[in-house]
Amino acid sequence: MADQDRIENDQPLLVADSLSKSYGRIAACRDVSFALYPGEVLAIVGESGSGKSTLLQLLSGQLAPSGGQVSYRMRDGVTRDLATLGEAERRFLFRTDWGFVHQDPAQGLRMAVSAGANVGERLMAVGWNHYGRIRDTASDWLTRVEIDVARIDDAPRTYSGGMRQRLQIARNLVTEPRLVFMDEPTGGLDVSVQARLLDLLRNLVAELHLAVVIVTHDLAVARLLSHRVMVMKGGRVIETGLTDQVLDDPREPYTQLLVSSILPP
Amino acid sequence: MNAPAYNFAYLDEQTKRMIRRAILKAISIPGYQVPFASREMPMPYGWGTGGVQVTAAILGPQDVLKVIDQGSDDTTNAISIRKFFAKTAGVATTTATEEATVIQTRHRIPETGLHENQVLVYQVPIPEPLRFLEPRETETRRMHALAEYGLMHVKLYEDIARFGHIATAYAYPVKVNARYVMDPSPTPKFDNPKMDNCPALQLFGAGREKRIYAIPPYTQVVSLDFEDHPFEPYRFNAPCALCAAENSYLDEVVTDDKGGRMFVCSDTDYCEGRQAAGHHGSLSAAPYKERAQGESNG
Numbered sequence: 324m325a326d327q328d329r330i331e332n333d334q335p336l337l338v339a340d341s342l343s344k345s346y347g348r349i350a351a352c353r354d355v356s357f358a359l360y361p362g363e364v365l366a367i368v369g370e371s372g373s374g375k376s377t378l379l380q381l382l383s384g385q386l387a388p389s390g391g392q393v394s395y396r397m398r399d400g401v402t403r404d405l406a407t408l409g410e411a412e413r414r415f416l417f418r419t420d421w422g423f424v425h426q427d428p429a430q431g432l433r434m435a436v437s438a439g440a441n442v443g444e445r446l447m448a449v450g451w452n453h454y455g456r457i458r459d460t461a462s463d464w465l466t467r468v469e470i471d472v473a474r475i476d477d478a479p480r481t482y483s484g485g486m487r488q489r490l491q492i493a494r495n496l497v498t499e500p501r502l503v504f505m506d507e508p509t510g511g512l513d514v515s516v517q518a519r520l521l522d523l524l525r526n527l528v529a530e531l532h533l534a535v536v537i538v539t540h541d542l543a544v545a546r547l548l549s550h551r552v553m554v555m556k557g558g559r560v561i562e563t564g565l566t567d568q569v570l571d572d573p574r575e576p577y578t579q580l581l582v583s584s585i586l587p588p
Numbered sequence: 589m590n591a592p593a594y595n596f597a598y599l600d601e602q603t604k605r606m607i608r609r610a611i612l613k614a615i616s617i618p619g620y621q622v623p624f625a626s627r628e629m630p631m632p633y634g635w636g637t638g639g640v641q642v643t644a645a646i647l648g649p650q651d652v653l654k655v656i657d658q659g660s661d662d663t664t665n666a667i668s669i670r671k672f673f674a675k676t677a678g679v680a681t682t683t684a685t686e687e688a689t690v691i692q693t694r695h696r697i698p699e700t701g702l703h704e705n706q707v708l709v710y711q712v713p714i715p716e717p718l719r720f721l722e723p724r725e726t727e728t729r730r731m732h733a734l735a736e737y738g739l740m741h742v743k744l745y746e747d748i749a750r751f752g753h754i755a756t757a758y759a760y761p762v763k764v765n766a767r768y769v770m771d772p773s774p775t776p777k778f779d780n781p782k783m784d785n786c787p788a789l790q791l792f793g794a795g796r797e798k799r800i801y802a803i804p805p806y807t808q809v810v811s812l813d814f815e816d817h818p819f820e821p822y823r824f825n826a827p828c829a830l831c832a833a834e835n836s837y838l839d840e841v842v843t844d845d846k847g848g849r850m851f852v853c854s855d856t857d858y859c860e861g862r863q864a865a866g867h868h869g870s871l872s873a874a875p876y877k878e879r880a881q882g883e884s885n886g
Contacts, residue, residue: 414734414736433742436742436746437746437750439749440742443745444738444742447741447742448739452814453816454814454817455816
């Protein structure tokens with residue numbers, strides 16, 4: 324069993340191989356390669372327009388790359404190229420083994436249906452057919468993301484921004500995915516709410532042994548959550564390494580600029 | 589009387605062929621919504637333009653047509669459509685369920701069991717069961733194609749969370765032939781079990797939305813539910829006030845402004861048949877048609 328676990332963790336979960344994407348003459352993403360291991364948190368940082376979001380969409384199979392490929396090790400242990408997956412398989416992967424946390428919770432939630440149904444939707448999509456069990460699991464997850472269970476029947480449009488974001492996280496984690504993509508999960512939240520959300524995320528990621536690709540322009544988020552950092556500029560990865568190494572001892576001039584532009588506390 | 593200005597059953601032959609092709613496709617893929625080039629009919633949308641086109645396409649000179657609206661043979665919609673086909677096709681019409689070969693219906697399935705030589709044509713306002721959960725047509729089609737129906741259960745979940753039971757009372761979603769989730773048109777859920785393994789062919793026409801779908805005879809039709817909240821047909825807990833039927837779907841009729849009400853069968857043909865056979869309920873407020881006529885004459 325321990326051996327099995329070691330093999331599990333020794334092989335990369337997601338591999339990007341010289342990924343490129345151009346929109347006409349604009350190259351949004353150029354020659355990006357990396358491997359992500361189970362339980363590892365990778366932050367992609369860079370300013371607006373550096374290709375972070377395009378890269379995230381390429382990795383999650385929402386955009387087809389102009390060049391290169393993304394492969395993913397499925398639950399059965401077979402590593403497959405995302406481009407060869409059928410649409411049904413890709414969508415199934417997306418609502419079981421993957422999660423996607425949007426910056427704007429309205430994109431990731433159904434604002435008109437109750438919080439319980441929002442969390443339960445993925446379960447029902449994979450064939451859960453017992454109301455009591457779906458509801459229990461939903462309440463359990465609301466507790467885990469620190470939402471009062473009494474609000475389970477309220478629609479997320481009655482929730483505050485921070486609660487919406489936590490609900491979105493619960494909705495994504497309910498099927499116990501192995502990989503979660505996050506696009507600026509703390510964007511638009513005030514500082515104390517951000518801190519609480521980051522704390523929650525850090526605990527969940529460790530507890531569930533999640534692999535995470537997190538896109539952020541906030542270096543503090545990268546420092547708190549991630550093990551590794553990739554710095555992007557003009558569609559290229561210009562620097563990559565362990566988080567503390569990149570943030571405390573940046574090599575590239577651009578990274579130095581990025582790090583020095585944070586106001587000292 | 590056959591007015592020569594119209595082709596048999598109003599529509600021209602090419603249109604009927606187009607509709608028949610859609611019907612054949614619908615029958616071969618039970619529950620799948622087939623797009624068709626819906627025509628303008630001499631009636632407003634919402635009055636059964638889809639059902640009328642399907643009926644026109646399948647009607648032959650030997651057919652006997654029955655039209656019901658909310659179970660009743662003598663409401664405006666039912667009478668107009670029956671007259672329409674009597675005029676344009678010259679077919680025989682009836683109100684008796686057993687005698688009819690084609691039954692066009694709005695919002696009900698007759699109480700009397702259907703048989704193999706019958707076709708039931710439904711008028712459908714909104715054919716897409718996922719419409720109010722997912723507004724994008726491109727997305728709902730993809731969900732049907734990939735059989736992703738988790739969302740349908742989200743609606744049922746919401747019902748239970750809000751009301752403690754599945755409160756959807758009509759247009760209750762069904763799964764046809766273990767594949768497609770289908771909207772049975774706004775029939776009460778009381779009628780859902782009648783669709784399952786039905787000997788008659790069931791055709792659904794949506795004129796405004798330009799869709800036709802079908803349930804072939806003897807096809808499995810299952811109402812969606814949860815293991816711990818199983819599907820239950822709903823019926824007012826009362827006998828029919830006119831024919832004392834205990835197992836028919838009832839309409840609630842308000843009789844005065846002091847809270848008085850009566851429950852009567854929504855299927856008028858069934859109710860009249862029972863009364864003619866000697867069953868009588870607690871009230872005789874609505875006198876039997878022919879008796880009323882006899883009295884006024886005498």
